[in-house]
Amino acid sequence: MSLTNQKHLFDLPEGITYLNIASQSPSFKSVEEAGIKTVKEKSKPYIITASRYFDPIVKLKKLFAQLVKADDYNRIACIPSVSYGLSTVANNIKLNEGDEILLIEEQFPSNYYVWERLANKYKATIKIAKQPNTTENKGKLWNENILNAISNKTAVIAMGNIHWANGTLFNLKAIREKATVHNSLFIIDGSQSVGALPFSVEELQPDALICAGYKWLFGPYGCAYGYFGSYFDNGIPLEENWSNRLNSENLSGLTNYQTEYKPLANRYCVGEHGSFIYTEMQIAALTQLLKWNPVEIQEYCLSITSDFIKKLREVGCIIEEDEFRAKHLFGIQLPNHVNIESIKNRLQQEQIFVSYRGNYVRISCHLFNTKEDFDKLTKCFLSEIQ
Template identity: 25%
Template sequence: MRVDRHREEPGFGGASPRLRREFPALAHKTYLDTACIGVAPLRAVRAVTELVQGMQYCAGESGTQMHGRLNELRDSARPLAARLIGAEPGDIALVESTTHGLKIAAESLPLNAGDQVLMPDLEFVQMGLVWRQLQDRGVGVRTVPHDASGGVGVDAVQALLTPDVKVLALSSVQWTNGFRADLAALSELCRQRDVWLVVDAAQHLGVLPLSVRQTPVDILVCGGHKWLCSPFGTGFMYLAPRARPRLRRPIAGFFAARPPARTWGEAFERMDVAPLQECEFTDEAYAWETGGTGNFPGAVGLSAALSLVLELRPERIEAHVRALTDYLAEGLDRLGLGMAGPLDPRHRSAILTFGTGRAATDVALMRSLLASGVAVSVRFTSGVGGVRVSCHHYNTFRDIDRLLEAAEEWQRRPQRTRRPDNGTRHGSALAAQARIGRQRALIDALDNDLMNLLSARDGVSRSIRVSRLHGGMPRTDLAREREVVERFHDRLGPNGTRLALELLRMSQGDT
């Protein structure tokens, strides 16, 4: 089952050679599991590496200066997140994860005993867990049952919006079958009923467009490690300006308050700083952050990853992914594998789930796909789910072909041997091929790291040469070069000596 060659290059440039260079590991891997965790782009890895190397080599005249620079780098993620959803930077708080954001939302909403939270029964377990922990305050949780198509309609929600329901909490895209909620209609309904609308957009942002100007919500949370492809545990939370005055303030650290000087570093140089002094908290969303030392590597990784999504533009990413999932749906239909998600284009997302009708068989199929080098998952909730495929901007029609071919090959096996490790020579060859592909992807990633380190080393060597020339010293320091050669020889033997000499030769360019 092969796709026409002209379909290999999507119109918006997605999965083009330029984009694929951001994801070197995917040259030898069919990765269709972004709904679990995204692949970090090269620019995000470089941003994190440069930050950590700066810490390693004390890239600042003092710790105070370095800490201030780290705060500035972390803050740079807010305007990018704001652009993604049509908000303002002051509406954005940085959080550790979707769970962290939901926890802040639950603690901040002014809920009282007898109030109810309404949520679909398709939600991820964490959505239920965070609201159930309000039971000791007398707050209850109710679910909206899904329909036969695996969706939760606006009418079903409206029917359960009784006067005691104060919060509608839901994922804009459901994690098991990819059902995409009619967020605009639900937003209008909540505004009419004066119900708080809390949205988990972890399976939405980065692959589908969303504007909080066009579709108002009160609180939106999104972890960065899925469709945003941020390499570390971080994400962001949107708090609507109209909502913030009514929200409780969490207990926060001093970084969530306005410094009594231009910066906290300058404030600590004053004699009037004391542990019980009054702190003034801003009305902006960052006042809802933890306020301690932040996840700086995560924030710079998130910033770099967001920059890629914004360059590609969510509307174009969605069009590319829609073409891939349409092609996949056609192929699954030919194979007789049933869809477990919505067929209506209005409720489709980047997640497409299919199944065999039995959970155990779905797991066997998934394991066979994994052995063939095709990364997918099996997910179920409230009886809905199956083999989950999640396509992103870095995926191609060739990736879909590989999945369909591997699924078809699995179907042709006798029932009793439908396992990835069935002992046949063909099965062993497939597993070995997939393993070699993963190992080659790792080598490619390591090679990229080596090239980045060589570039960084060359830059430092150039700076040293300039400093020596300005100081009237000889261009090279032979004693220092001998130290370098000896260090490499001690660690790597004769190969280390040759490598050190080549590195020294490379670093003796023009100043």
């Protein structure tokens, strides 16, 4: 059964057209309720038991593991941000002089600076897989550029499932296969895809997957997730957090200092990751998200955007071809004669919220949006372009 509009699960006012989930998601009502409930719980700290710092974390990790099809929740770490997760990854990679780190052109800054530092540390090289200077077959050619850039020198490949600004879809399965041939680490930023696009750790076998929690995973700002593969099983965390050590649940024995961490990725959790306020909000978010099928989310987003995209292409706007773009997030390049400030002012007047990233007007939608939202958006664009 196909998904239908789910706006009733959100507290979005009538008259607001929100097409900017790629920047910040609205909360489910259930997430808001979980947050309010646990904020009130903090007002009565005498009712907070030791188990509150541990049991919900296990539940949360199991939910995220289920979402990304990872078979062991102990490979999931609760972290505060993508930059924290990527820094953890880079902190545990050793390179040789002359090794290459492969990135895609115009990658999000948090997924660039960390690799620049690592390259400088080991006198390695950043190699950029550039996007083709063409409007036809751009996604296809860009994927070919990425695959052609992988060689015996490639030590690390770090990228997203889609391009964060224009929605270009990358063939992670083919990239994983070539990375394996060349013994390259494959680090995926799932921030703009996991939750809205199908993703399987079992199929893609990433060495690490890092995801922001406040976009397509509907959690609060300041939460993120990391999956760490076997390469990182014995790594060094960024900080020494008491709760990541073996037997830390025994609060009366904390000064019996432990040399061992909890198994696998538990060592990489941020300090105070047991925050019951954030944890309960994240649990509520993932519980709802797992009721949906990412394939059906893509189908729904395609159904409400198709007419809009067709009409914009007819007046000279450039949008990645359907086969090589995500349906929940895509960028629009405007014709040269169009005044972008005029577009911004018109959308602001109509209370339509989008993003502006580089040369793109970025549109990101979900199940709370409707075809009528895009009919309204179409009128705004056409009035400024024609």
